[in-house]
Amino acid sequence: MRSKNAPNVKYLPKDKFTEAIIFAGADAFAHAQHWIESEGRKAGDDIPPVYLGKKQLVELETLNIVDGGRQCARVIRAGEIGEAYLTLIARKLAIAGVKEARLFNGMYEPKPAEDWSPRLPGYREEAERGESIVINLPVTKREPKADPADELKPRVESRNDGLYWITPKVDKDSGEIINNETWLCSPLEVVGSGSDGAERYLVLRWRSPRGHEDITRAIPCADIGERDGWRSLKAGGVNVTTKSTFRAILADWLQQSGADQEWIITHTTGWHHGAYIMPDGEVIGDPATPILFNGRSAASSGYAIAGTATTWRDSVARLAGGNPSMMLGVAAALSAPLIGLVGADGFGVHLFEQSSAGKTTTANIASSLWGEPDALRLTWYGTALGIANEAEAHNDSLLPLDEVGQGSSAKDVATSAYTLFNGAGKLQGAKEGGNRELKRWRTVAISTGEMDIETFLAAGGLKVKAGQLVRLLNIPMEKSTVFNGLPNGKAHADALKEAWIDNHGAAGREWVKWLAANQQEAKQAVRDAQTRWRGLIPADYGEQVHRVAERFAILEAALVTGASITGWGEQASRDAIQHSFNAWVKEFGTGNKEHQQIIEQCEAFLNAYGLSRFAPLPYDPSSMPIRDLAGYRKRKSSHDDAPLVFYTFPATFEKEIAQGFNARQFARVLAAAGLLSEPSSGRGYQQKSPRIDGRQINVYVLHQVAEEGEE
Ligand SMILES: Nc1ncnc2c1ncn2[C@@H]1O[C@H](COP(=O)(O)OP(=O)(O)OP(=O)(O)O)[C@@H](O)[C@H]1O
Ligand SMILES: [Mg+2]
Numbered sequence: 001m002r003s004k005n006a007p008n009v010k011y012l013p014k015d016k017f018t019e020a021i022i023f024a025g026a027d028a029f030a031h032a033q034h035w036i037e038s039e040g041r042k043a044g045d046d047i048p049p050v051y052l053g054k055k056q057l058v059e060l061e062t063l064n065i066v067d068g069g070r071q072c073a074r075v076i077r078a079g080e081i082g083e084a085y086l087t088l089i090a091r092k093l094a095i096a097g098v099k100e101a102r103l104f105n106g107m108y109e110p111k112p113a114e115d116w117s118p119r120l121p122g123y124r125e126e127a128e129r130g131e132s133i134v135i136n137l138p139v140t141k142r143e144p145k146a147d148p149a150d151e152l153k154p155r156v157e158s159r160n161d162g163l164y165w166i167t168p169k170v171d172k173d174s175g176e177i178i179n180n181e182t183w184l185c186s187p188l189e190v191v192g193s194g195s196d197g198a199e200r201y202l203v204l205r206w207r208s209p210r211g212h213e214d215i216t217r218a219i220p221c222a223d224i225g226e227r228d229g230w231r232s233l234k235a236g237g238v239n240v241t242t243k244s245t246f247r248a249i250l251a252d253w254l255q256q257s258g259a260d261q262e263w264i265i266t267h268t269t270g271w272h273h274g275a276y277i278m279p280d281g282e283v284i285g286d287p288a289t290p291i292l293f294n295g296r297s298a299a300s301s302g303y304a305i306a307g308t309a310t311t312w313r314d315s316v317a318r319l320a321g322g323n324p325s326m327m328l329g330v331a332a333a334l335s336a337p338l339i340g341l342v343g344a345d346g347f348g349v350h351l352f353e354q355s356s357a358g359k360t361t362t363a364n365i366a367s368s369l370w371g372e373p374d375a376l377r378l379t380w381y382g383t384a385l386g387i388a389n390e391a392e393a394h395n396d397s398l399l400p401l402d403e404v405g406q407g408s409s410a411k412d413v414a415t416s417a418y419t420l421f422n423g424a425g426k427l428q429g430a431k432e433g434g435n436r437e438l439k440r441w442r443t444v445a446i447s448t449g450e451m452d453i454e455t456f457l458a459a460g461g462l463k464v465k466a467g468q469l470v471r472l473l474n475i476p477m478e479k480s481t482v483f484n485g486l487p488n489g490k491a492h493a494d495a496l497k498e499a500w501i502d503n504h505g506a507a508g509r510e511w512v513k514w515l516a517a518n519q520q521e522a523k524q525a526v527r528d529a530q531t532r533w534r535g536l537i538p539a540d541y542g543e544q545v546h547r548v549a550e551r552f553a554i555l556e557a558a559l560v561t562g563a564s565i566t567g568w569g570e571q572a573s574r575d576a577i578q579h580s581f582n583a584w585v586k587e588f589g590t591g592n593k594e595h596q597q598i599i600e601q602c603e604a605f606l607n608a609y610g611l612s613r614f615a616p617l618p619y620d621p622s623s624m625p626i627r628d629l630a631g632y633r634k635r636k637s638s639h640d641d642a643p644l645v646f647y648t649f650p651a652t653f654e655k656e657i658a659q660g661f662n663a664r665q666f667a668r669v670l671a672a673a674g675l676l677s678e679p680s681s682g683r684g685y686q687q688k689s690p691r692i693d694g695r696q697i698n699v700y701v702l703h704q705v706a707e708e709g710e711e
Pocket of ligand 2: 359360361403448
């Protein structure tokens with residue numbers, strides 16, 4: 001029989017005599033959450049209780065509600081629940097071997113409402129005698145019932161080894177019914193249908209080919225019976241008959257199924273209706289309608305759990321504490337699910353430094369909140385589609401990216417960064433015409449490299465737009481100096497590695513649970529941090545510095561509110577973020593990066609070609625011709641070292657000097673800096689040149705930068 005664990009069964013304590021706490025009823029999730037925060041915390045108990053909410057009750061028959069060998073259990077009524085469910089819970093406990101079970105009418109009830117213990121042996125015997133434990137639940141699945149009148153009807157039957165098409169016939173001579181059976185496909189269950197807002201889907205479940213887990217997947221209704229639909233099933237491990245007549249029968253049956261349960265289908269992870277979807281499809285929280293994530297990340301198997309949130313805090317976080325870069329990494333990991341709640345944009349943190357500074361160690365510490373660090377890392381993609389799919393599969397979550405420069409070209413990094421931080425993919429043409437919904441995402445990326453992104457791209461002949469640098473924060477990695485009990489940096493790095501191998505995945509989930517239950521508090525923390533940071537940044541700093549400060553505010557809010565996850569003090573957390581911000585400002589400058597870039601680019605051109613590609617005035621037609629003439633030059637006055645004026649051809653200005661920028665914007669910035677003369681009248685920035693060979697032409701008038709102290 002296929003069965004899976006109810007939420008938190010896997011966290012039940014190893015000691016089988018410890019009582020399992022099970023919340024059951026419509027509000028089970030909320031009550032369980034409350035228990036963790038109040039009763040559990042008071043008692044020093046950090047084991048999350050099992051909960052059986054609406055979603056779990058629907059599939060109660062197939063769920064394990066305690067682990068094998070558990071001796072006692074306390075069932076706590078949490079909101080509405082029918083008697084039939086309670087009986088089924090009692091029977092399931094009995095079958096699992098529980099010896100003592102009691103029902104409480106609420107978590108604060110001092111005495112049990114019912115003691116089930118005396119009933120348990122009876123239930124157990126019944127089950128051992130093979131008597132059915134199937135009880136008619138208020139929500140029943142449509143089972144193909146063998147109604148005698150239907151005995152002669154052709155039908156699809158679901159068996160242990162697959163779906164069969166049964167065509168009964170009465171034997172003429174004996175009068176016996178002979179069932180002709182044809183195999184249609186390997187075992188497959190229709191668990192409902194749903195919509196992603198645009199299309200209808202059928203939700204199917206089957207056992208993975210290795211038999212370890214159930215795979216639940218949504219197939220577009222439009223694909224049922226079509227090549228694409230069969231292909232998705234087969235790719236997922238369902239064997240399907242190759243005979244077209246029987247495929248048609250299977251397709252018809254599928255189309256008639258799935259009316260019982262409505263699902264929400266989504267292509268992005270993260271927050272949906274108060275629940276949070278992990279990149280591997282795990283749903284944290286209890287949405288009113290079941291949600292299915294129908295995308296996949298290449299790294300989904302990395303979202304594994306080892307140890308608990310507490311063991312992570314006492315090992316990884318304890319070791320990393322006091323080291324600003326490492327704390328920043330953790331802040332990025334905590335920010336990922338927070339940005340979605342507060343509606344902030346995604347961003348990335350790029351840590352750069354020479355080899356062996358601990359960059360990979362830091363990125364792995366951040367990843368270890370969510371899973372197994374090495375398995376979670378993705379590459380800088382060379383295709384926008386590759387990164388767009390991963391971005392959708394990492395919405396509201398941390399996206400750890402490969403080391404920049406190792407196997408990734410400048411172009412890959414530029415493509416990925418642009419797609420990632422642009423927030424949405426291009427409109428995609430859908431098969432049946434029309435446009436598919438825009439892909440959207442919001443992720444927090446963490447990457448590392450020996451160079452900052454700008455230098456790396458420049459080395460590859462590409463230029464970063466200043467807007468991108470605001471989204472991808474270049475922060476010099478700071479070597480760890482606080483070794484928390486270890487003798488040196490190497491031992492510290494090695495201890496961290498050992499720590500995350502045994503402790504990963506639980507802390508991030510714990511953080512999401514906290515966020516789900518404390519959304520208002522989290523939002524308020526971000527607002528407060530942003531107000532504080534706004535007050536901190538001097539008003540005359542560039543607009544982009546102010547925008548980046550908003551991101552640091554989020555990082556700070558995440559770290560401060562995540563104190564119970566990290567165990568780090570409030571001041572230490574603030575200091576780490578402030579420290580990282582200072583390091584960022586030192587790299588970026590306090591001005592407006594875009595303006596700086598424009599001025600530098602113009603100066604660089606004039607320095608390189610000012611003399612070689614601009615012909616001196618007055619023009620002498622008999623002089624040597626100049627290749628790639630860019631314009632004309634003249635001294636401002638007769639003085640020998642008076643600054644030069646460059647009458648630049650529009651084509652050279654727009655295509656070469658302003659390359660990579662909007663020429664108008666480029667000219668505006670130069671004019672504001674006094675490097676370009678603004679015409680006294682008219683629009684645009686072009687002017688008439690002095691008479692050259694009797695003619696006046698349109699030019700941009702650029703001025704040589706005065707050397708320091710000359711003016
Ligand atoms: N603070 C430190 N002091 C001394 N050695 C360190 C420190 N941090 C890391 N190391 C050493 O560097 C090794 C590599 O660490 P890590 O992979 O994190 O560095 P990295 O910056 O990613 O280097 P690379 O650029 O080579 O990938 C560690 O195993 C450790 O030996
Ligand atoms: Mg490295």
